[in-house]
Amino acid sequence: MSRWYLLKICYSAYASTLIELPVFFLPGAFLRSCLLDSMLLATSGSIYAAKLALEKGWAINLSGGYHHASLNSGGGFCIYPDITLVVNYLKRCCNLRRILIVDLDAHQGNGYERDFLHDSSVYIIDFYNSYIYPGDHEAEQAIDCFEHVDRDTTDEQYIKILQRDLEKHIKDDMEFIIYNAGTDIMAGDPLGNCCISAAGIQRRDEVVFKWASHKKIPILMLLSGGYQKENTFAIGESILQLITT
Template sequence: MQLYTFIDWFFTIGSIIIAILLGIYVNGAACLLGLFFYLIYPFIIEFCYNLLSVKQEISITNMPEIPIIYHDNYNITACGIEKQHPFDSCKYRNVYRQIRQKIKAQHFTPQMLSRGTFLYLGMSKWYLLKICYSAYISTLIELHVFFLPGVFLRSFLLDSMLLATSGSVYGAKLALEKGWAINLSGGYQHASLNRGGGFCIYPDITLVVNYLKKYCNLKKITIIDLDAHQGNGYERDFLNDSSVYIIDFYNSYIYPRDRQAEKAIKCFKHIDKRTTDEQYIEILQRDLEVNLKDDMQFIIYNAGTDIMAGDPLGNCSISASGIKKRDELVFKCARHKKIPILMLLSGGYQKENTFAIGESILQLIT
């Protein structure tokens, strides 16, 4: 990945310099040759990268004391551009520091998985090519950054998400070993194998499911999605897959309102500002008891905190205390059924969410 990034920057800068020199020393029309090269080189390096990269074995040589997955590069700092989006792109560091104040045990630091591994797990080559261009990336992250070089956005934004996606896959392996794991990022629920949206680029939930199927030979996997938004990305990936059982509680009045993806949901509950903590926990407990079967082999828990009161995008009213009770309930059900569980942080768009996440995780692991 470091070599790929270097080549990416090299050809971007090189093509721009060529365009400028041709414009100055030949004529204005000649500079189009450099601009053409600027547009065409991603096809070349993507083809070579896909061709040369191989699938890797996903192994953990040094098992951590606690299955918490975190890397400093999860946090997105793109020269302040990230602040134009309501998402708190550095909440992962703050949650980690909050946990470390009370838990000193060693956590797991993930490495970037190879391109060959992502392709083996189902990523679309065409989609990976499209996100080389900032005009397309802009539509996915909902920021007007189409004027920036694609390599800039990939280096300072997409690579952080790709690393977090790798962390989710490693988290699945840790959960199988330890019984549970928590990735302090991930949960990109609006991304599918061939498209993104809603500030979600890489479909880590789908990739985790495919990892469990292809590497671990699991047959029955459950996704419990309690983010305020519908998980339409992975739902589209598993529309016709009966081996994936989807439980999704969300506010159906807000983004994305994907009616086609809804067909993949086995258990749906609508929540909004009128839903109290007591109602939410009561409904959740009842539905988990009914829908979590003994033969289920793995749980992916998408633990978005945008259901908290005051969140600008979730439009719900669950308290921080309600978040703690929710997470505790999901983990208790998983442990009672002896089903390995992987928790992903997913959405949450206010500073108060960070403290609630940290407190909830601390209650789960202490």
């Protein structure tokens, strides 16, 4: 067996562990064209959308939000660390000094949290179900504001806590908001184990955008996780509401 063949097997096997699907038997070239290239384009889209948000005040990437991926590793369906790359782009190419990440996906954003464990210029608000994947306690040390969310959290409770935390933690010196707007907190989602309604998703997004507008901070929205058909309709309605109000 040639070394090149072994490398191709290892390549597919590693990708299989990251996306948690049995694709290890697929040729590397096929895997790249059918899966990895689209994720790479989505990552480029996050960076381009960040630039657009600086120019226009807001932007939405209809993909991205690969918050389990760090510069050193991936996992949980996430291969490319688009959030970390956006932060690095904003800091190095746009000279921003204070960036806020608001992560409202049902899962902990442990990838970028590991990248910014010792970086005080990145402020992290992370709401997630701490009973589910990934349970990364080391990465938790990077979080400045954490709220636990699960199936007992109602829309009313969620929005009230979100309003309170945004009011408390969005500071005047913050120059950019990366909003990881996962919809896997929605009732019925098989991986989030939460119970927020479609109307609650829309209200959540509206609250975050209104605070960004109130503070005059450019905001980039990434769609992140969501694993049922109903999420698609909730996302569409929410985006329509954001761009028409």
